[in-house]
Structures are given as C-alpha cells and as structure tokens.
Amino acid sequence: MMKPDHRGQPAVPCLACPLRMKPAFKDKSDEEVRFIQATKLEHRFVAAGTDIIHPGQEDAELYTLFSGWAFRYKSLADGRRQILNFLLPGDLVGLQASLLSASAHGIEALTDVELCTFPRKRIWDLFVKMPALAYEVAWLGSREESLIDENLTSVGQRNASERIAALLISLYRRADALGLVNDHSFQFPLTQQQLADALGLSLVHTSKTWARLRRAGLFAMSGGRLTLLNPRLTARMASLFDRELEPRPLL
Amino acid sequence: MMKPDHRGQPAVPCLACPLRMKPAFKDKSDEEVRFIQATKLEHRFVAAGTDIIHPGQEDAELYTLFSGWAFRYKSLADGRRQILNFLLPGDLVGLQASLLSASAHGIEALTDVELCTFPRKRIWDLFVKMPALAYEVAWLGSREESLIDENLTSVGQRNASERIAALLISLYRRADALGLVNDHSFQFPLTQQQLADALGLSLVHTSKTWARLRRAGLFAMSGGRLTLLNPRLTARMASLFDRELEPRPLL
C-alpha cells in the first residue's frame, strides 16, 4: 500500500528549508538555524498508514514534519480509537513521547510523510545551549495543547454538524497558513473512518452528516481536494471565533 | 460566598514546602529550590468559584497550585462549557496561558485555593539560567497534555458509565499520590454540573448515571468525601490500564 517516493534523498539544508520561508513561521537567527542543522539527522520517510511512533514506545525521537500529514491517536483495549489531533508540515512530532518515559499515544502517517529527525538524546543539549530554542519547544508544546483543548471542547459540547464545521475550518486555516490553499481548496486526505475517529462519532453518523453538509453547500470534494465554499459560515456554524494564527517557531 | 482563610500569611519557604516532601514529587537540588524560592512572589489566594485566569487574559502569571482544586475550561458563545482538566496541588497553573500571547481558556478555582506565583516575566530567565528547571517545565506541560489526551479519548469514545469510571479512577490516583486518600476515601468537591461539563454529558444524564453507579456499589459519598469501593473494578470499567504515576517535578 505504500511507496516512500524519495527514500535516500539527501536532507535539505535547514538554512535553505523551503518550509522556513512560509509566513506561518517566525524568523530565526542564523546561529539558531545552524544549531538545528548540526543537530538533525537525515530525513526519515514513513509510508501512509504506518506508525511513526508506536503506542508505548520508550525511545521515540523528536521530529519536525517536513511534508505530508499525520495524526496522534489513542486506542482502547476493545479497538475503539480516538484521533487526538492532526499534524501538518512544520509541526513538531513526538514532543510528548520524547519527553515522557513512554508514549501514551501513537502517531500515524496519514499520507506518505517526510520527517526531520531531532534525536531525543540531544534535546537536553538544546536546553543547555540554546535556551531560546528550548523556550520555543515549550511554546510549541503549549500550542499543541491548545489545539487539543479545542478538539476536546468540540467532542464534548458540539453536535455532529458543528464538530465537522469546527474540524474543517481549523484544518483549512492551518493549511492556508502553509500556503496549501488555492482558491478555497486544499488536499484533504482523510477517510470517513478517520474523520469519525477524530470527531468521536460513529462511521455511519459521520457519513450521513458529512453528506448533508456537502449537499447543503458548505463544501465540495473532488479528486481528493476539498473546497470550503463559505469559510465564514463554516466558522460561524462551529461558533468558533476568528483568532489569527500567529507565526510560530520552526525547529 | 467565599472566605480566603489565610490572606496575608507569609509564603511558606520553598525549602520547607510541605508539598515537596510528598512521594509524588522528585527530589531537587538545593540550588534549584533556592532559585525557585528567590523567583516566586507571595502566595495568592483565590476563592472557590472565581477565575484564576480569565479566558483571553494576556498577562497571565504562572502558578503552582499549593492547596485546593481548580479546573481549566473553555466556553462557547452560547454558554456551553467544557471542563478540560482538573488541577490538584503541585500542578502548574497557567503554563499555556503564560507562554502563549493570550489565554485560549479560563482557569477557575473549584475550592478556595492557594497559589505560589512565578511571574511570567521571569520564565525566560529560568530558561537561560536553569535549563534543568526549564526542561521540567516542558516535561510538566507534556504531562498535562497527556491528561487531556486521556480526557479527549474518554469524551470521544467512552459511554457515560465508562466516562465516570475513568474520571473517578484518575482523580483517585492523583489524590492518592498526594497522600489525600485515606481508606479509599478522599475529599470530592465537584458539583454535578461540573461533573457534567467535564464529561461532556447533560446534567440529567450525568445525575442518572452517577446515581446508578453509586447504587451499584462502585462508590459512596458522604460529607463531601467520596469512597471508591472497588478501584480495580473502576479501572476495568474504564478500560484504563494501570500506569504507575512516576514522581514529577515541583516548581
């Protein structure tokens, strides 16, 4: 099912990182970027559907997602699964897993994925030598927590339509900040089962509600791309206030 | 409605902090504790039912909860509210709020509460001068995220009884680690409305399910104390695996 397409390609030098140019990310001093570049290992490729970090794994590395999508998830003994949040390019992957002794969750590649590896052994080094970067790691951790807070609020308080609206607008905004949105449309690689697992709804109810909102003209899908036809309305449906996404650090 | 009972009392010196003795917390070098003590301001008292940090607040300080319980919450425009997690003594209060530019959530005192204040202006100082403490701040942030992951999994995947069981066992274990459990019983200050907001259920359904589990002998309440009559069974009901709580840093 999987074909990592550039396996073995040499790592992109961080100073010339195409992600870093995007407006989603804060500027960094050359010294900091050089430190990052010196610390990182070669890129790692993971095929769609494969775990990047296994539940319970004890030696998880810290990554930055270079390309593709991933998600963090937690499973119950009987197979029920909750998708906790989605990871897009530039997001840290495995911060919690690399700080705590064992990962309480799994992280799976949603699409084929390319990762920059920041070895967990050197995280401590970063705290000692580069306090500004360490601060940004903590900042990124807090930002991730705030995304999960929003998801928890969705699943706990919003009904099926509102949950879908909230998820769509949140992914739309994040993709937009990365320059992945063209004419209100962006690559949308989720299956309905993954949607259901993220929304805390059954597959059937997700499918029904999804189809209803699509027919109502909220969005359209074709060729794996989703077009949000009315972002303002979508945000209103989710009773989600516009908060501007401020630029974030890229490690 | 509220009477902060020791207002004005001089701060307990951190080196003699009664919390620090508990097995829940890791040992720290004297140097680190002295740094903490030098940085902290006097204690702040907040009465039950009052916000410690307001939603949207931009200058939130960082605290350690010295005594009492609190919770983080997020509200929707129409008044629906999700309680994100509960805070017990020794937990950091307001890490996310003090790192990000504005707090995306509120934090409310559940009981009368006493807080040690770590001024947000000096967080940066801590990253520069005390990398070990900075690392522990990041660690505590990840630990909080992992608690929220668990709550999100509960609300998204478990039914009403399982959610109550999961909440009970989690609070029970945390209280136990702090030495607050006596003979399977501990102070339990939540109203049913707060329970409902945390579980993502309606007040009525919470009340019905709560009463059913109580009648079934899972727990008993009297005088504001809750007795977990069968912790093992409770954990099994929630299909929650026993993970030992490892000692955590206290700041």
Place this chain on the structure above:
DNA sequence: GGGAGAAACTTACTTGAGTTATTGAACTGC
C-alpha cells in the same frame, strides 16, 4: 427556626447518534 437559593435527584418524553447490514463505486493485484 424559617425563608431563599443552590444543588441533587426524579419523571416523562423526544431525538440525535449508534448498530447492523446491503449495495455500489473505485482501485488493486493476478
């Protein structure tokens, strides 16, 4: 000790969401 408010608890009823099962379309591999 009695009145006012909260909080806890019930009852009766409705509905949103879950379950089970079928079908069809799109893609895979042999």
Place this chain on the structure above:
DNA sequence: GCAGTTCAATAACTCAAGTAAGTTTCTCCC
C-alpha cells in the same frame, strides 16, 4: 478481465443521551 479490497452511501431499527419541568434536600443567613 475477474476476484478481492477498501471506501462511501443509505436504509431500518434500537437505544443512549438530551430536554423540559418539576420535587426534594441541603445550607446558610437573617
């Protein structure tokens, strides 16, 4: 070119959870 998968869509039925509208029980304050 057919068999095997995976994913999306829909129908029929059940049930967990929500809503509305109480009553009871505390607590605390005058």
